Amino acid sequence: MSNFMPMLYAFWDSDITYSFRKSRVAVISALVLLAMFLTAIFAPSLAPQNPFDIAELDLFDSELPPFWVEGGSTAYLLGTDTQARDVLSSIMHGMRISLLVGFASVILAAVMGVTLGLLGGFLGGIVDAVLMRIADVLLSFPPILVALLINGVLRGALPSSAQAESALIVLILSIGLTNWVQYARTVRGSTMVERRKEYIEAARTLGTGKVAIMMKHILPNVLGPVLVIATINLGMAVLTEATLSFLGVGMPPTQPSLGTLIQIGNEFLFSGIWWVVVFPAAALAILVLAVNLLGDWLRDALNPKLR
């Protein structure tokens, strides 16, 4: 622990933190994201109501507007829906699911893409050719179509009784399996550059095995861009999840994500109950905007040519 303080200071003093402190956009979006993450993580204890517990719902309170509108109540800050569920609590729980799907699918896509890109770039030949042709095929369709396709196949493979419980896993898989291509291409490109460098030849002459060269030498040198792609992709993944849920193939209404909430709310939009759809949509927009702004900053901060 004796060198913990100097390490902390070195981190605070490094280029990347300096650039972070200098960028007001980055600081604000990081704070917004942090607040949203904390809200999502602690939703069960923070939310004023548990919208999934029927015992807590009181149908007399259904369709209440937000508290500042006439007829609203401070017990339900953002109003309630037709089932008397508190919109704020629903958003908190929905964000939890949206972020869970987002993070899990980004991690899945990144691990898969980095592994395949590393293998293709390092081994070359037939492995590389096959992987890259698959990637080309995936890239030639709009990602939402690919996600829908994978989603449909996975749902078809499951018995209908298991579909509600497995919706989360199916969503993560279909978004993750759609997005790995970007990581694979980037990592493959940098791997092909790195593997020709002399330090790789040096490692080979020093008796380092192929796996060790890939994992210990090449991997750390190709991870920089992956971090940027992962950040920007988090926003994309949350949006894709919302789109799938909005289209009715994502999370079921019993475990609503932000997308499901928007879908449910959309049905009542023209009956004047605007708050049920507007607030989840606003939460989604703010979340994705913050992620993307942070990703943009990270991309510029890690790009030595823009320093």
Add this chain to the structure above:
Amino acid sequence: MTPQIAPDDILSVQNISKRFDVSEPFLNRVLERRPRRILTAVNDISFDVPRGKTFAVVGESGCGKSTVARLLMGLHTPSAGAIRFEGTDITHMPPGNPPELRRRMQMIFQDPYASLNPRWRVRDIIGEPLKNFGICKTRAEVTREVEKLLSQVGLIPADAKKFPHEFSGGQRQRLSIARALTTRPELLICDEPTSALDVSVQSQILNLMKDLQDEFNMSYIFISHDLAVVWYMADVLAVMYLGKIVEVGPKEQIFENPQHPYTRLLMETVPKLTVGGTERAPVAGEVPNPISPPPGCSFHPRCPLANDTCRSVAPALNLRAGGQKSACHAADEGRLPAWLRLAAE
């Protein structure tokens, strides 16, 4: 052919060639009716490296010097020929194998900025072979050994915690040398170790290498394009041109009485600091394309002495009066004029 290895040769190379296939992709070739293109980087060369001495290889860019080094280390597999390390055939051994043999030969690379992993600390860079070859078992042993090696190459033990970008080019080359020394090699292959360095730093590195050679009784294969560096380092010198050795022998002999027109051309190009214009033979032409080398002697398009034999028959490497061998029809036929210029200094 039975290998004839003198007991004092550490490495023996027999008739190795390396051909690279640089053809376009299959489909393009078929559609555009282009032939296969084969680049012969190393063409049937043989040499022996005497133990404890420095065997230098000199030649222009693209003549195959670095390919020879990579062939010896197993980074490329020869297309033909055999490489023997103390009598053991290592021609088709992958790099790092067999460990007990490969650890006795190590390599220093040309570019000190590319040959060290930028994300690794010095301790891990130098410690890598220590772990791979099982020289050090514990972390403490590795640290101790790394610090010892760092002081041997003129750095300080505290440098072990730094990253490569915190060092200058010369210091990085010292790190490269330290890494090569970890396994106590008997043969060190140096691929232009000083060509990326300033002249003043070059001499420091060369002196360090000489000192280490004496201290550990190592043999060097020293690859360079710089004749001044070669003069300082070499015991035995081989001159390469377009994948072939055109002249090989004791350094003094080659510098004092070169027996190949190409060697003479190289000697002429060393600038001298004497005032006044010395007469210099004009250098004609460029190095030909190694994909389609000229027939006969590959040097004939640039050679002032070329005749019809040179244009059709490849010369053999024959022993000359001074003790070196050279591959030249003019020397065979006694057409080579006397060499007037004095040795490099």
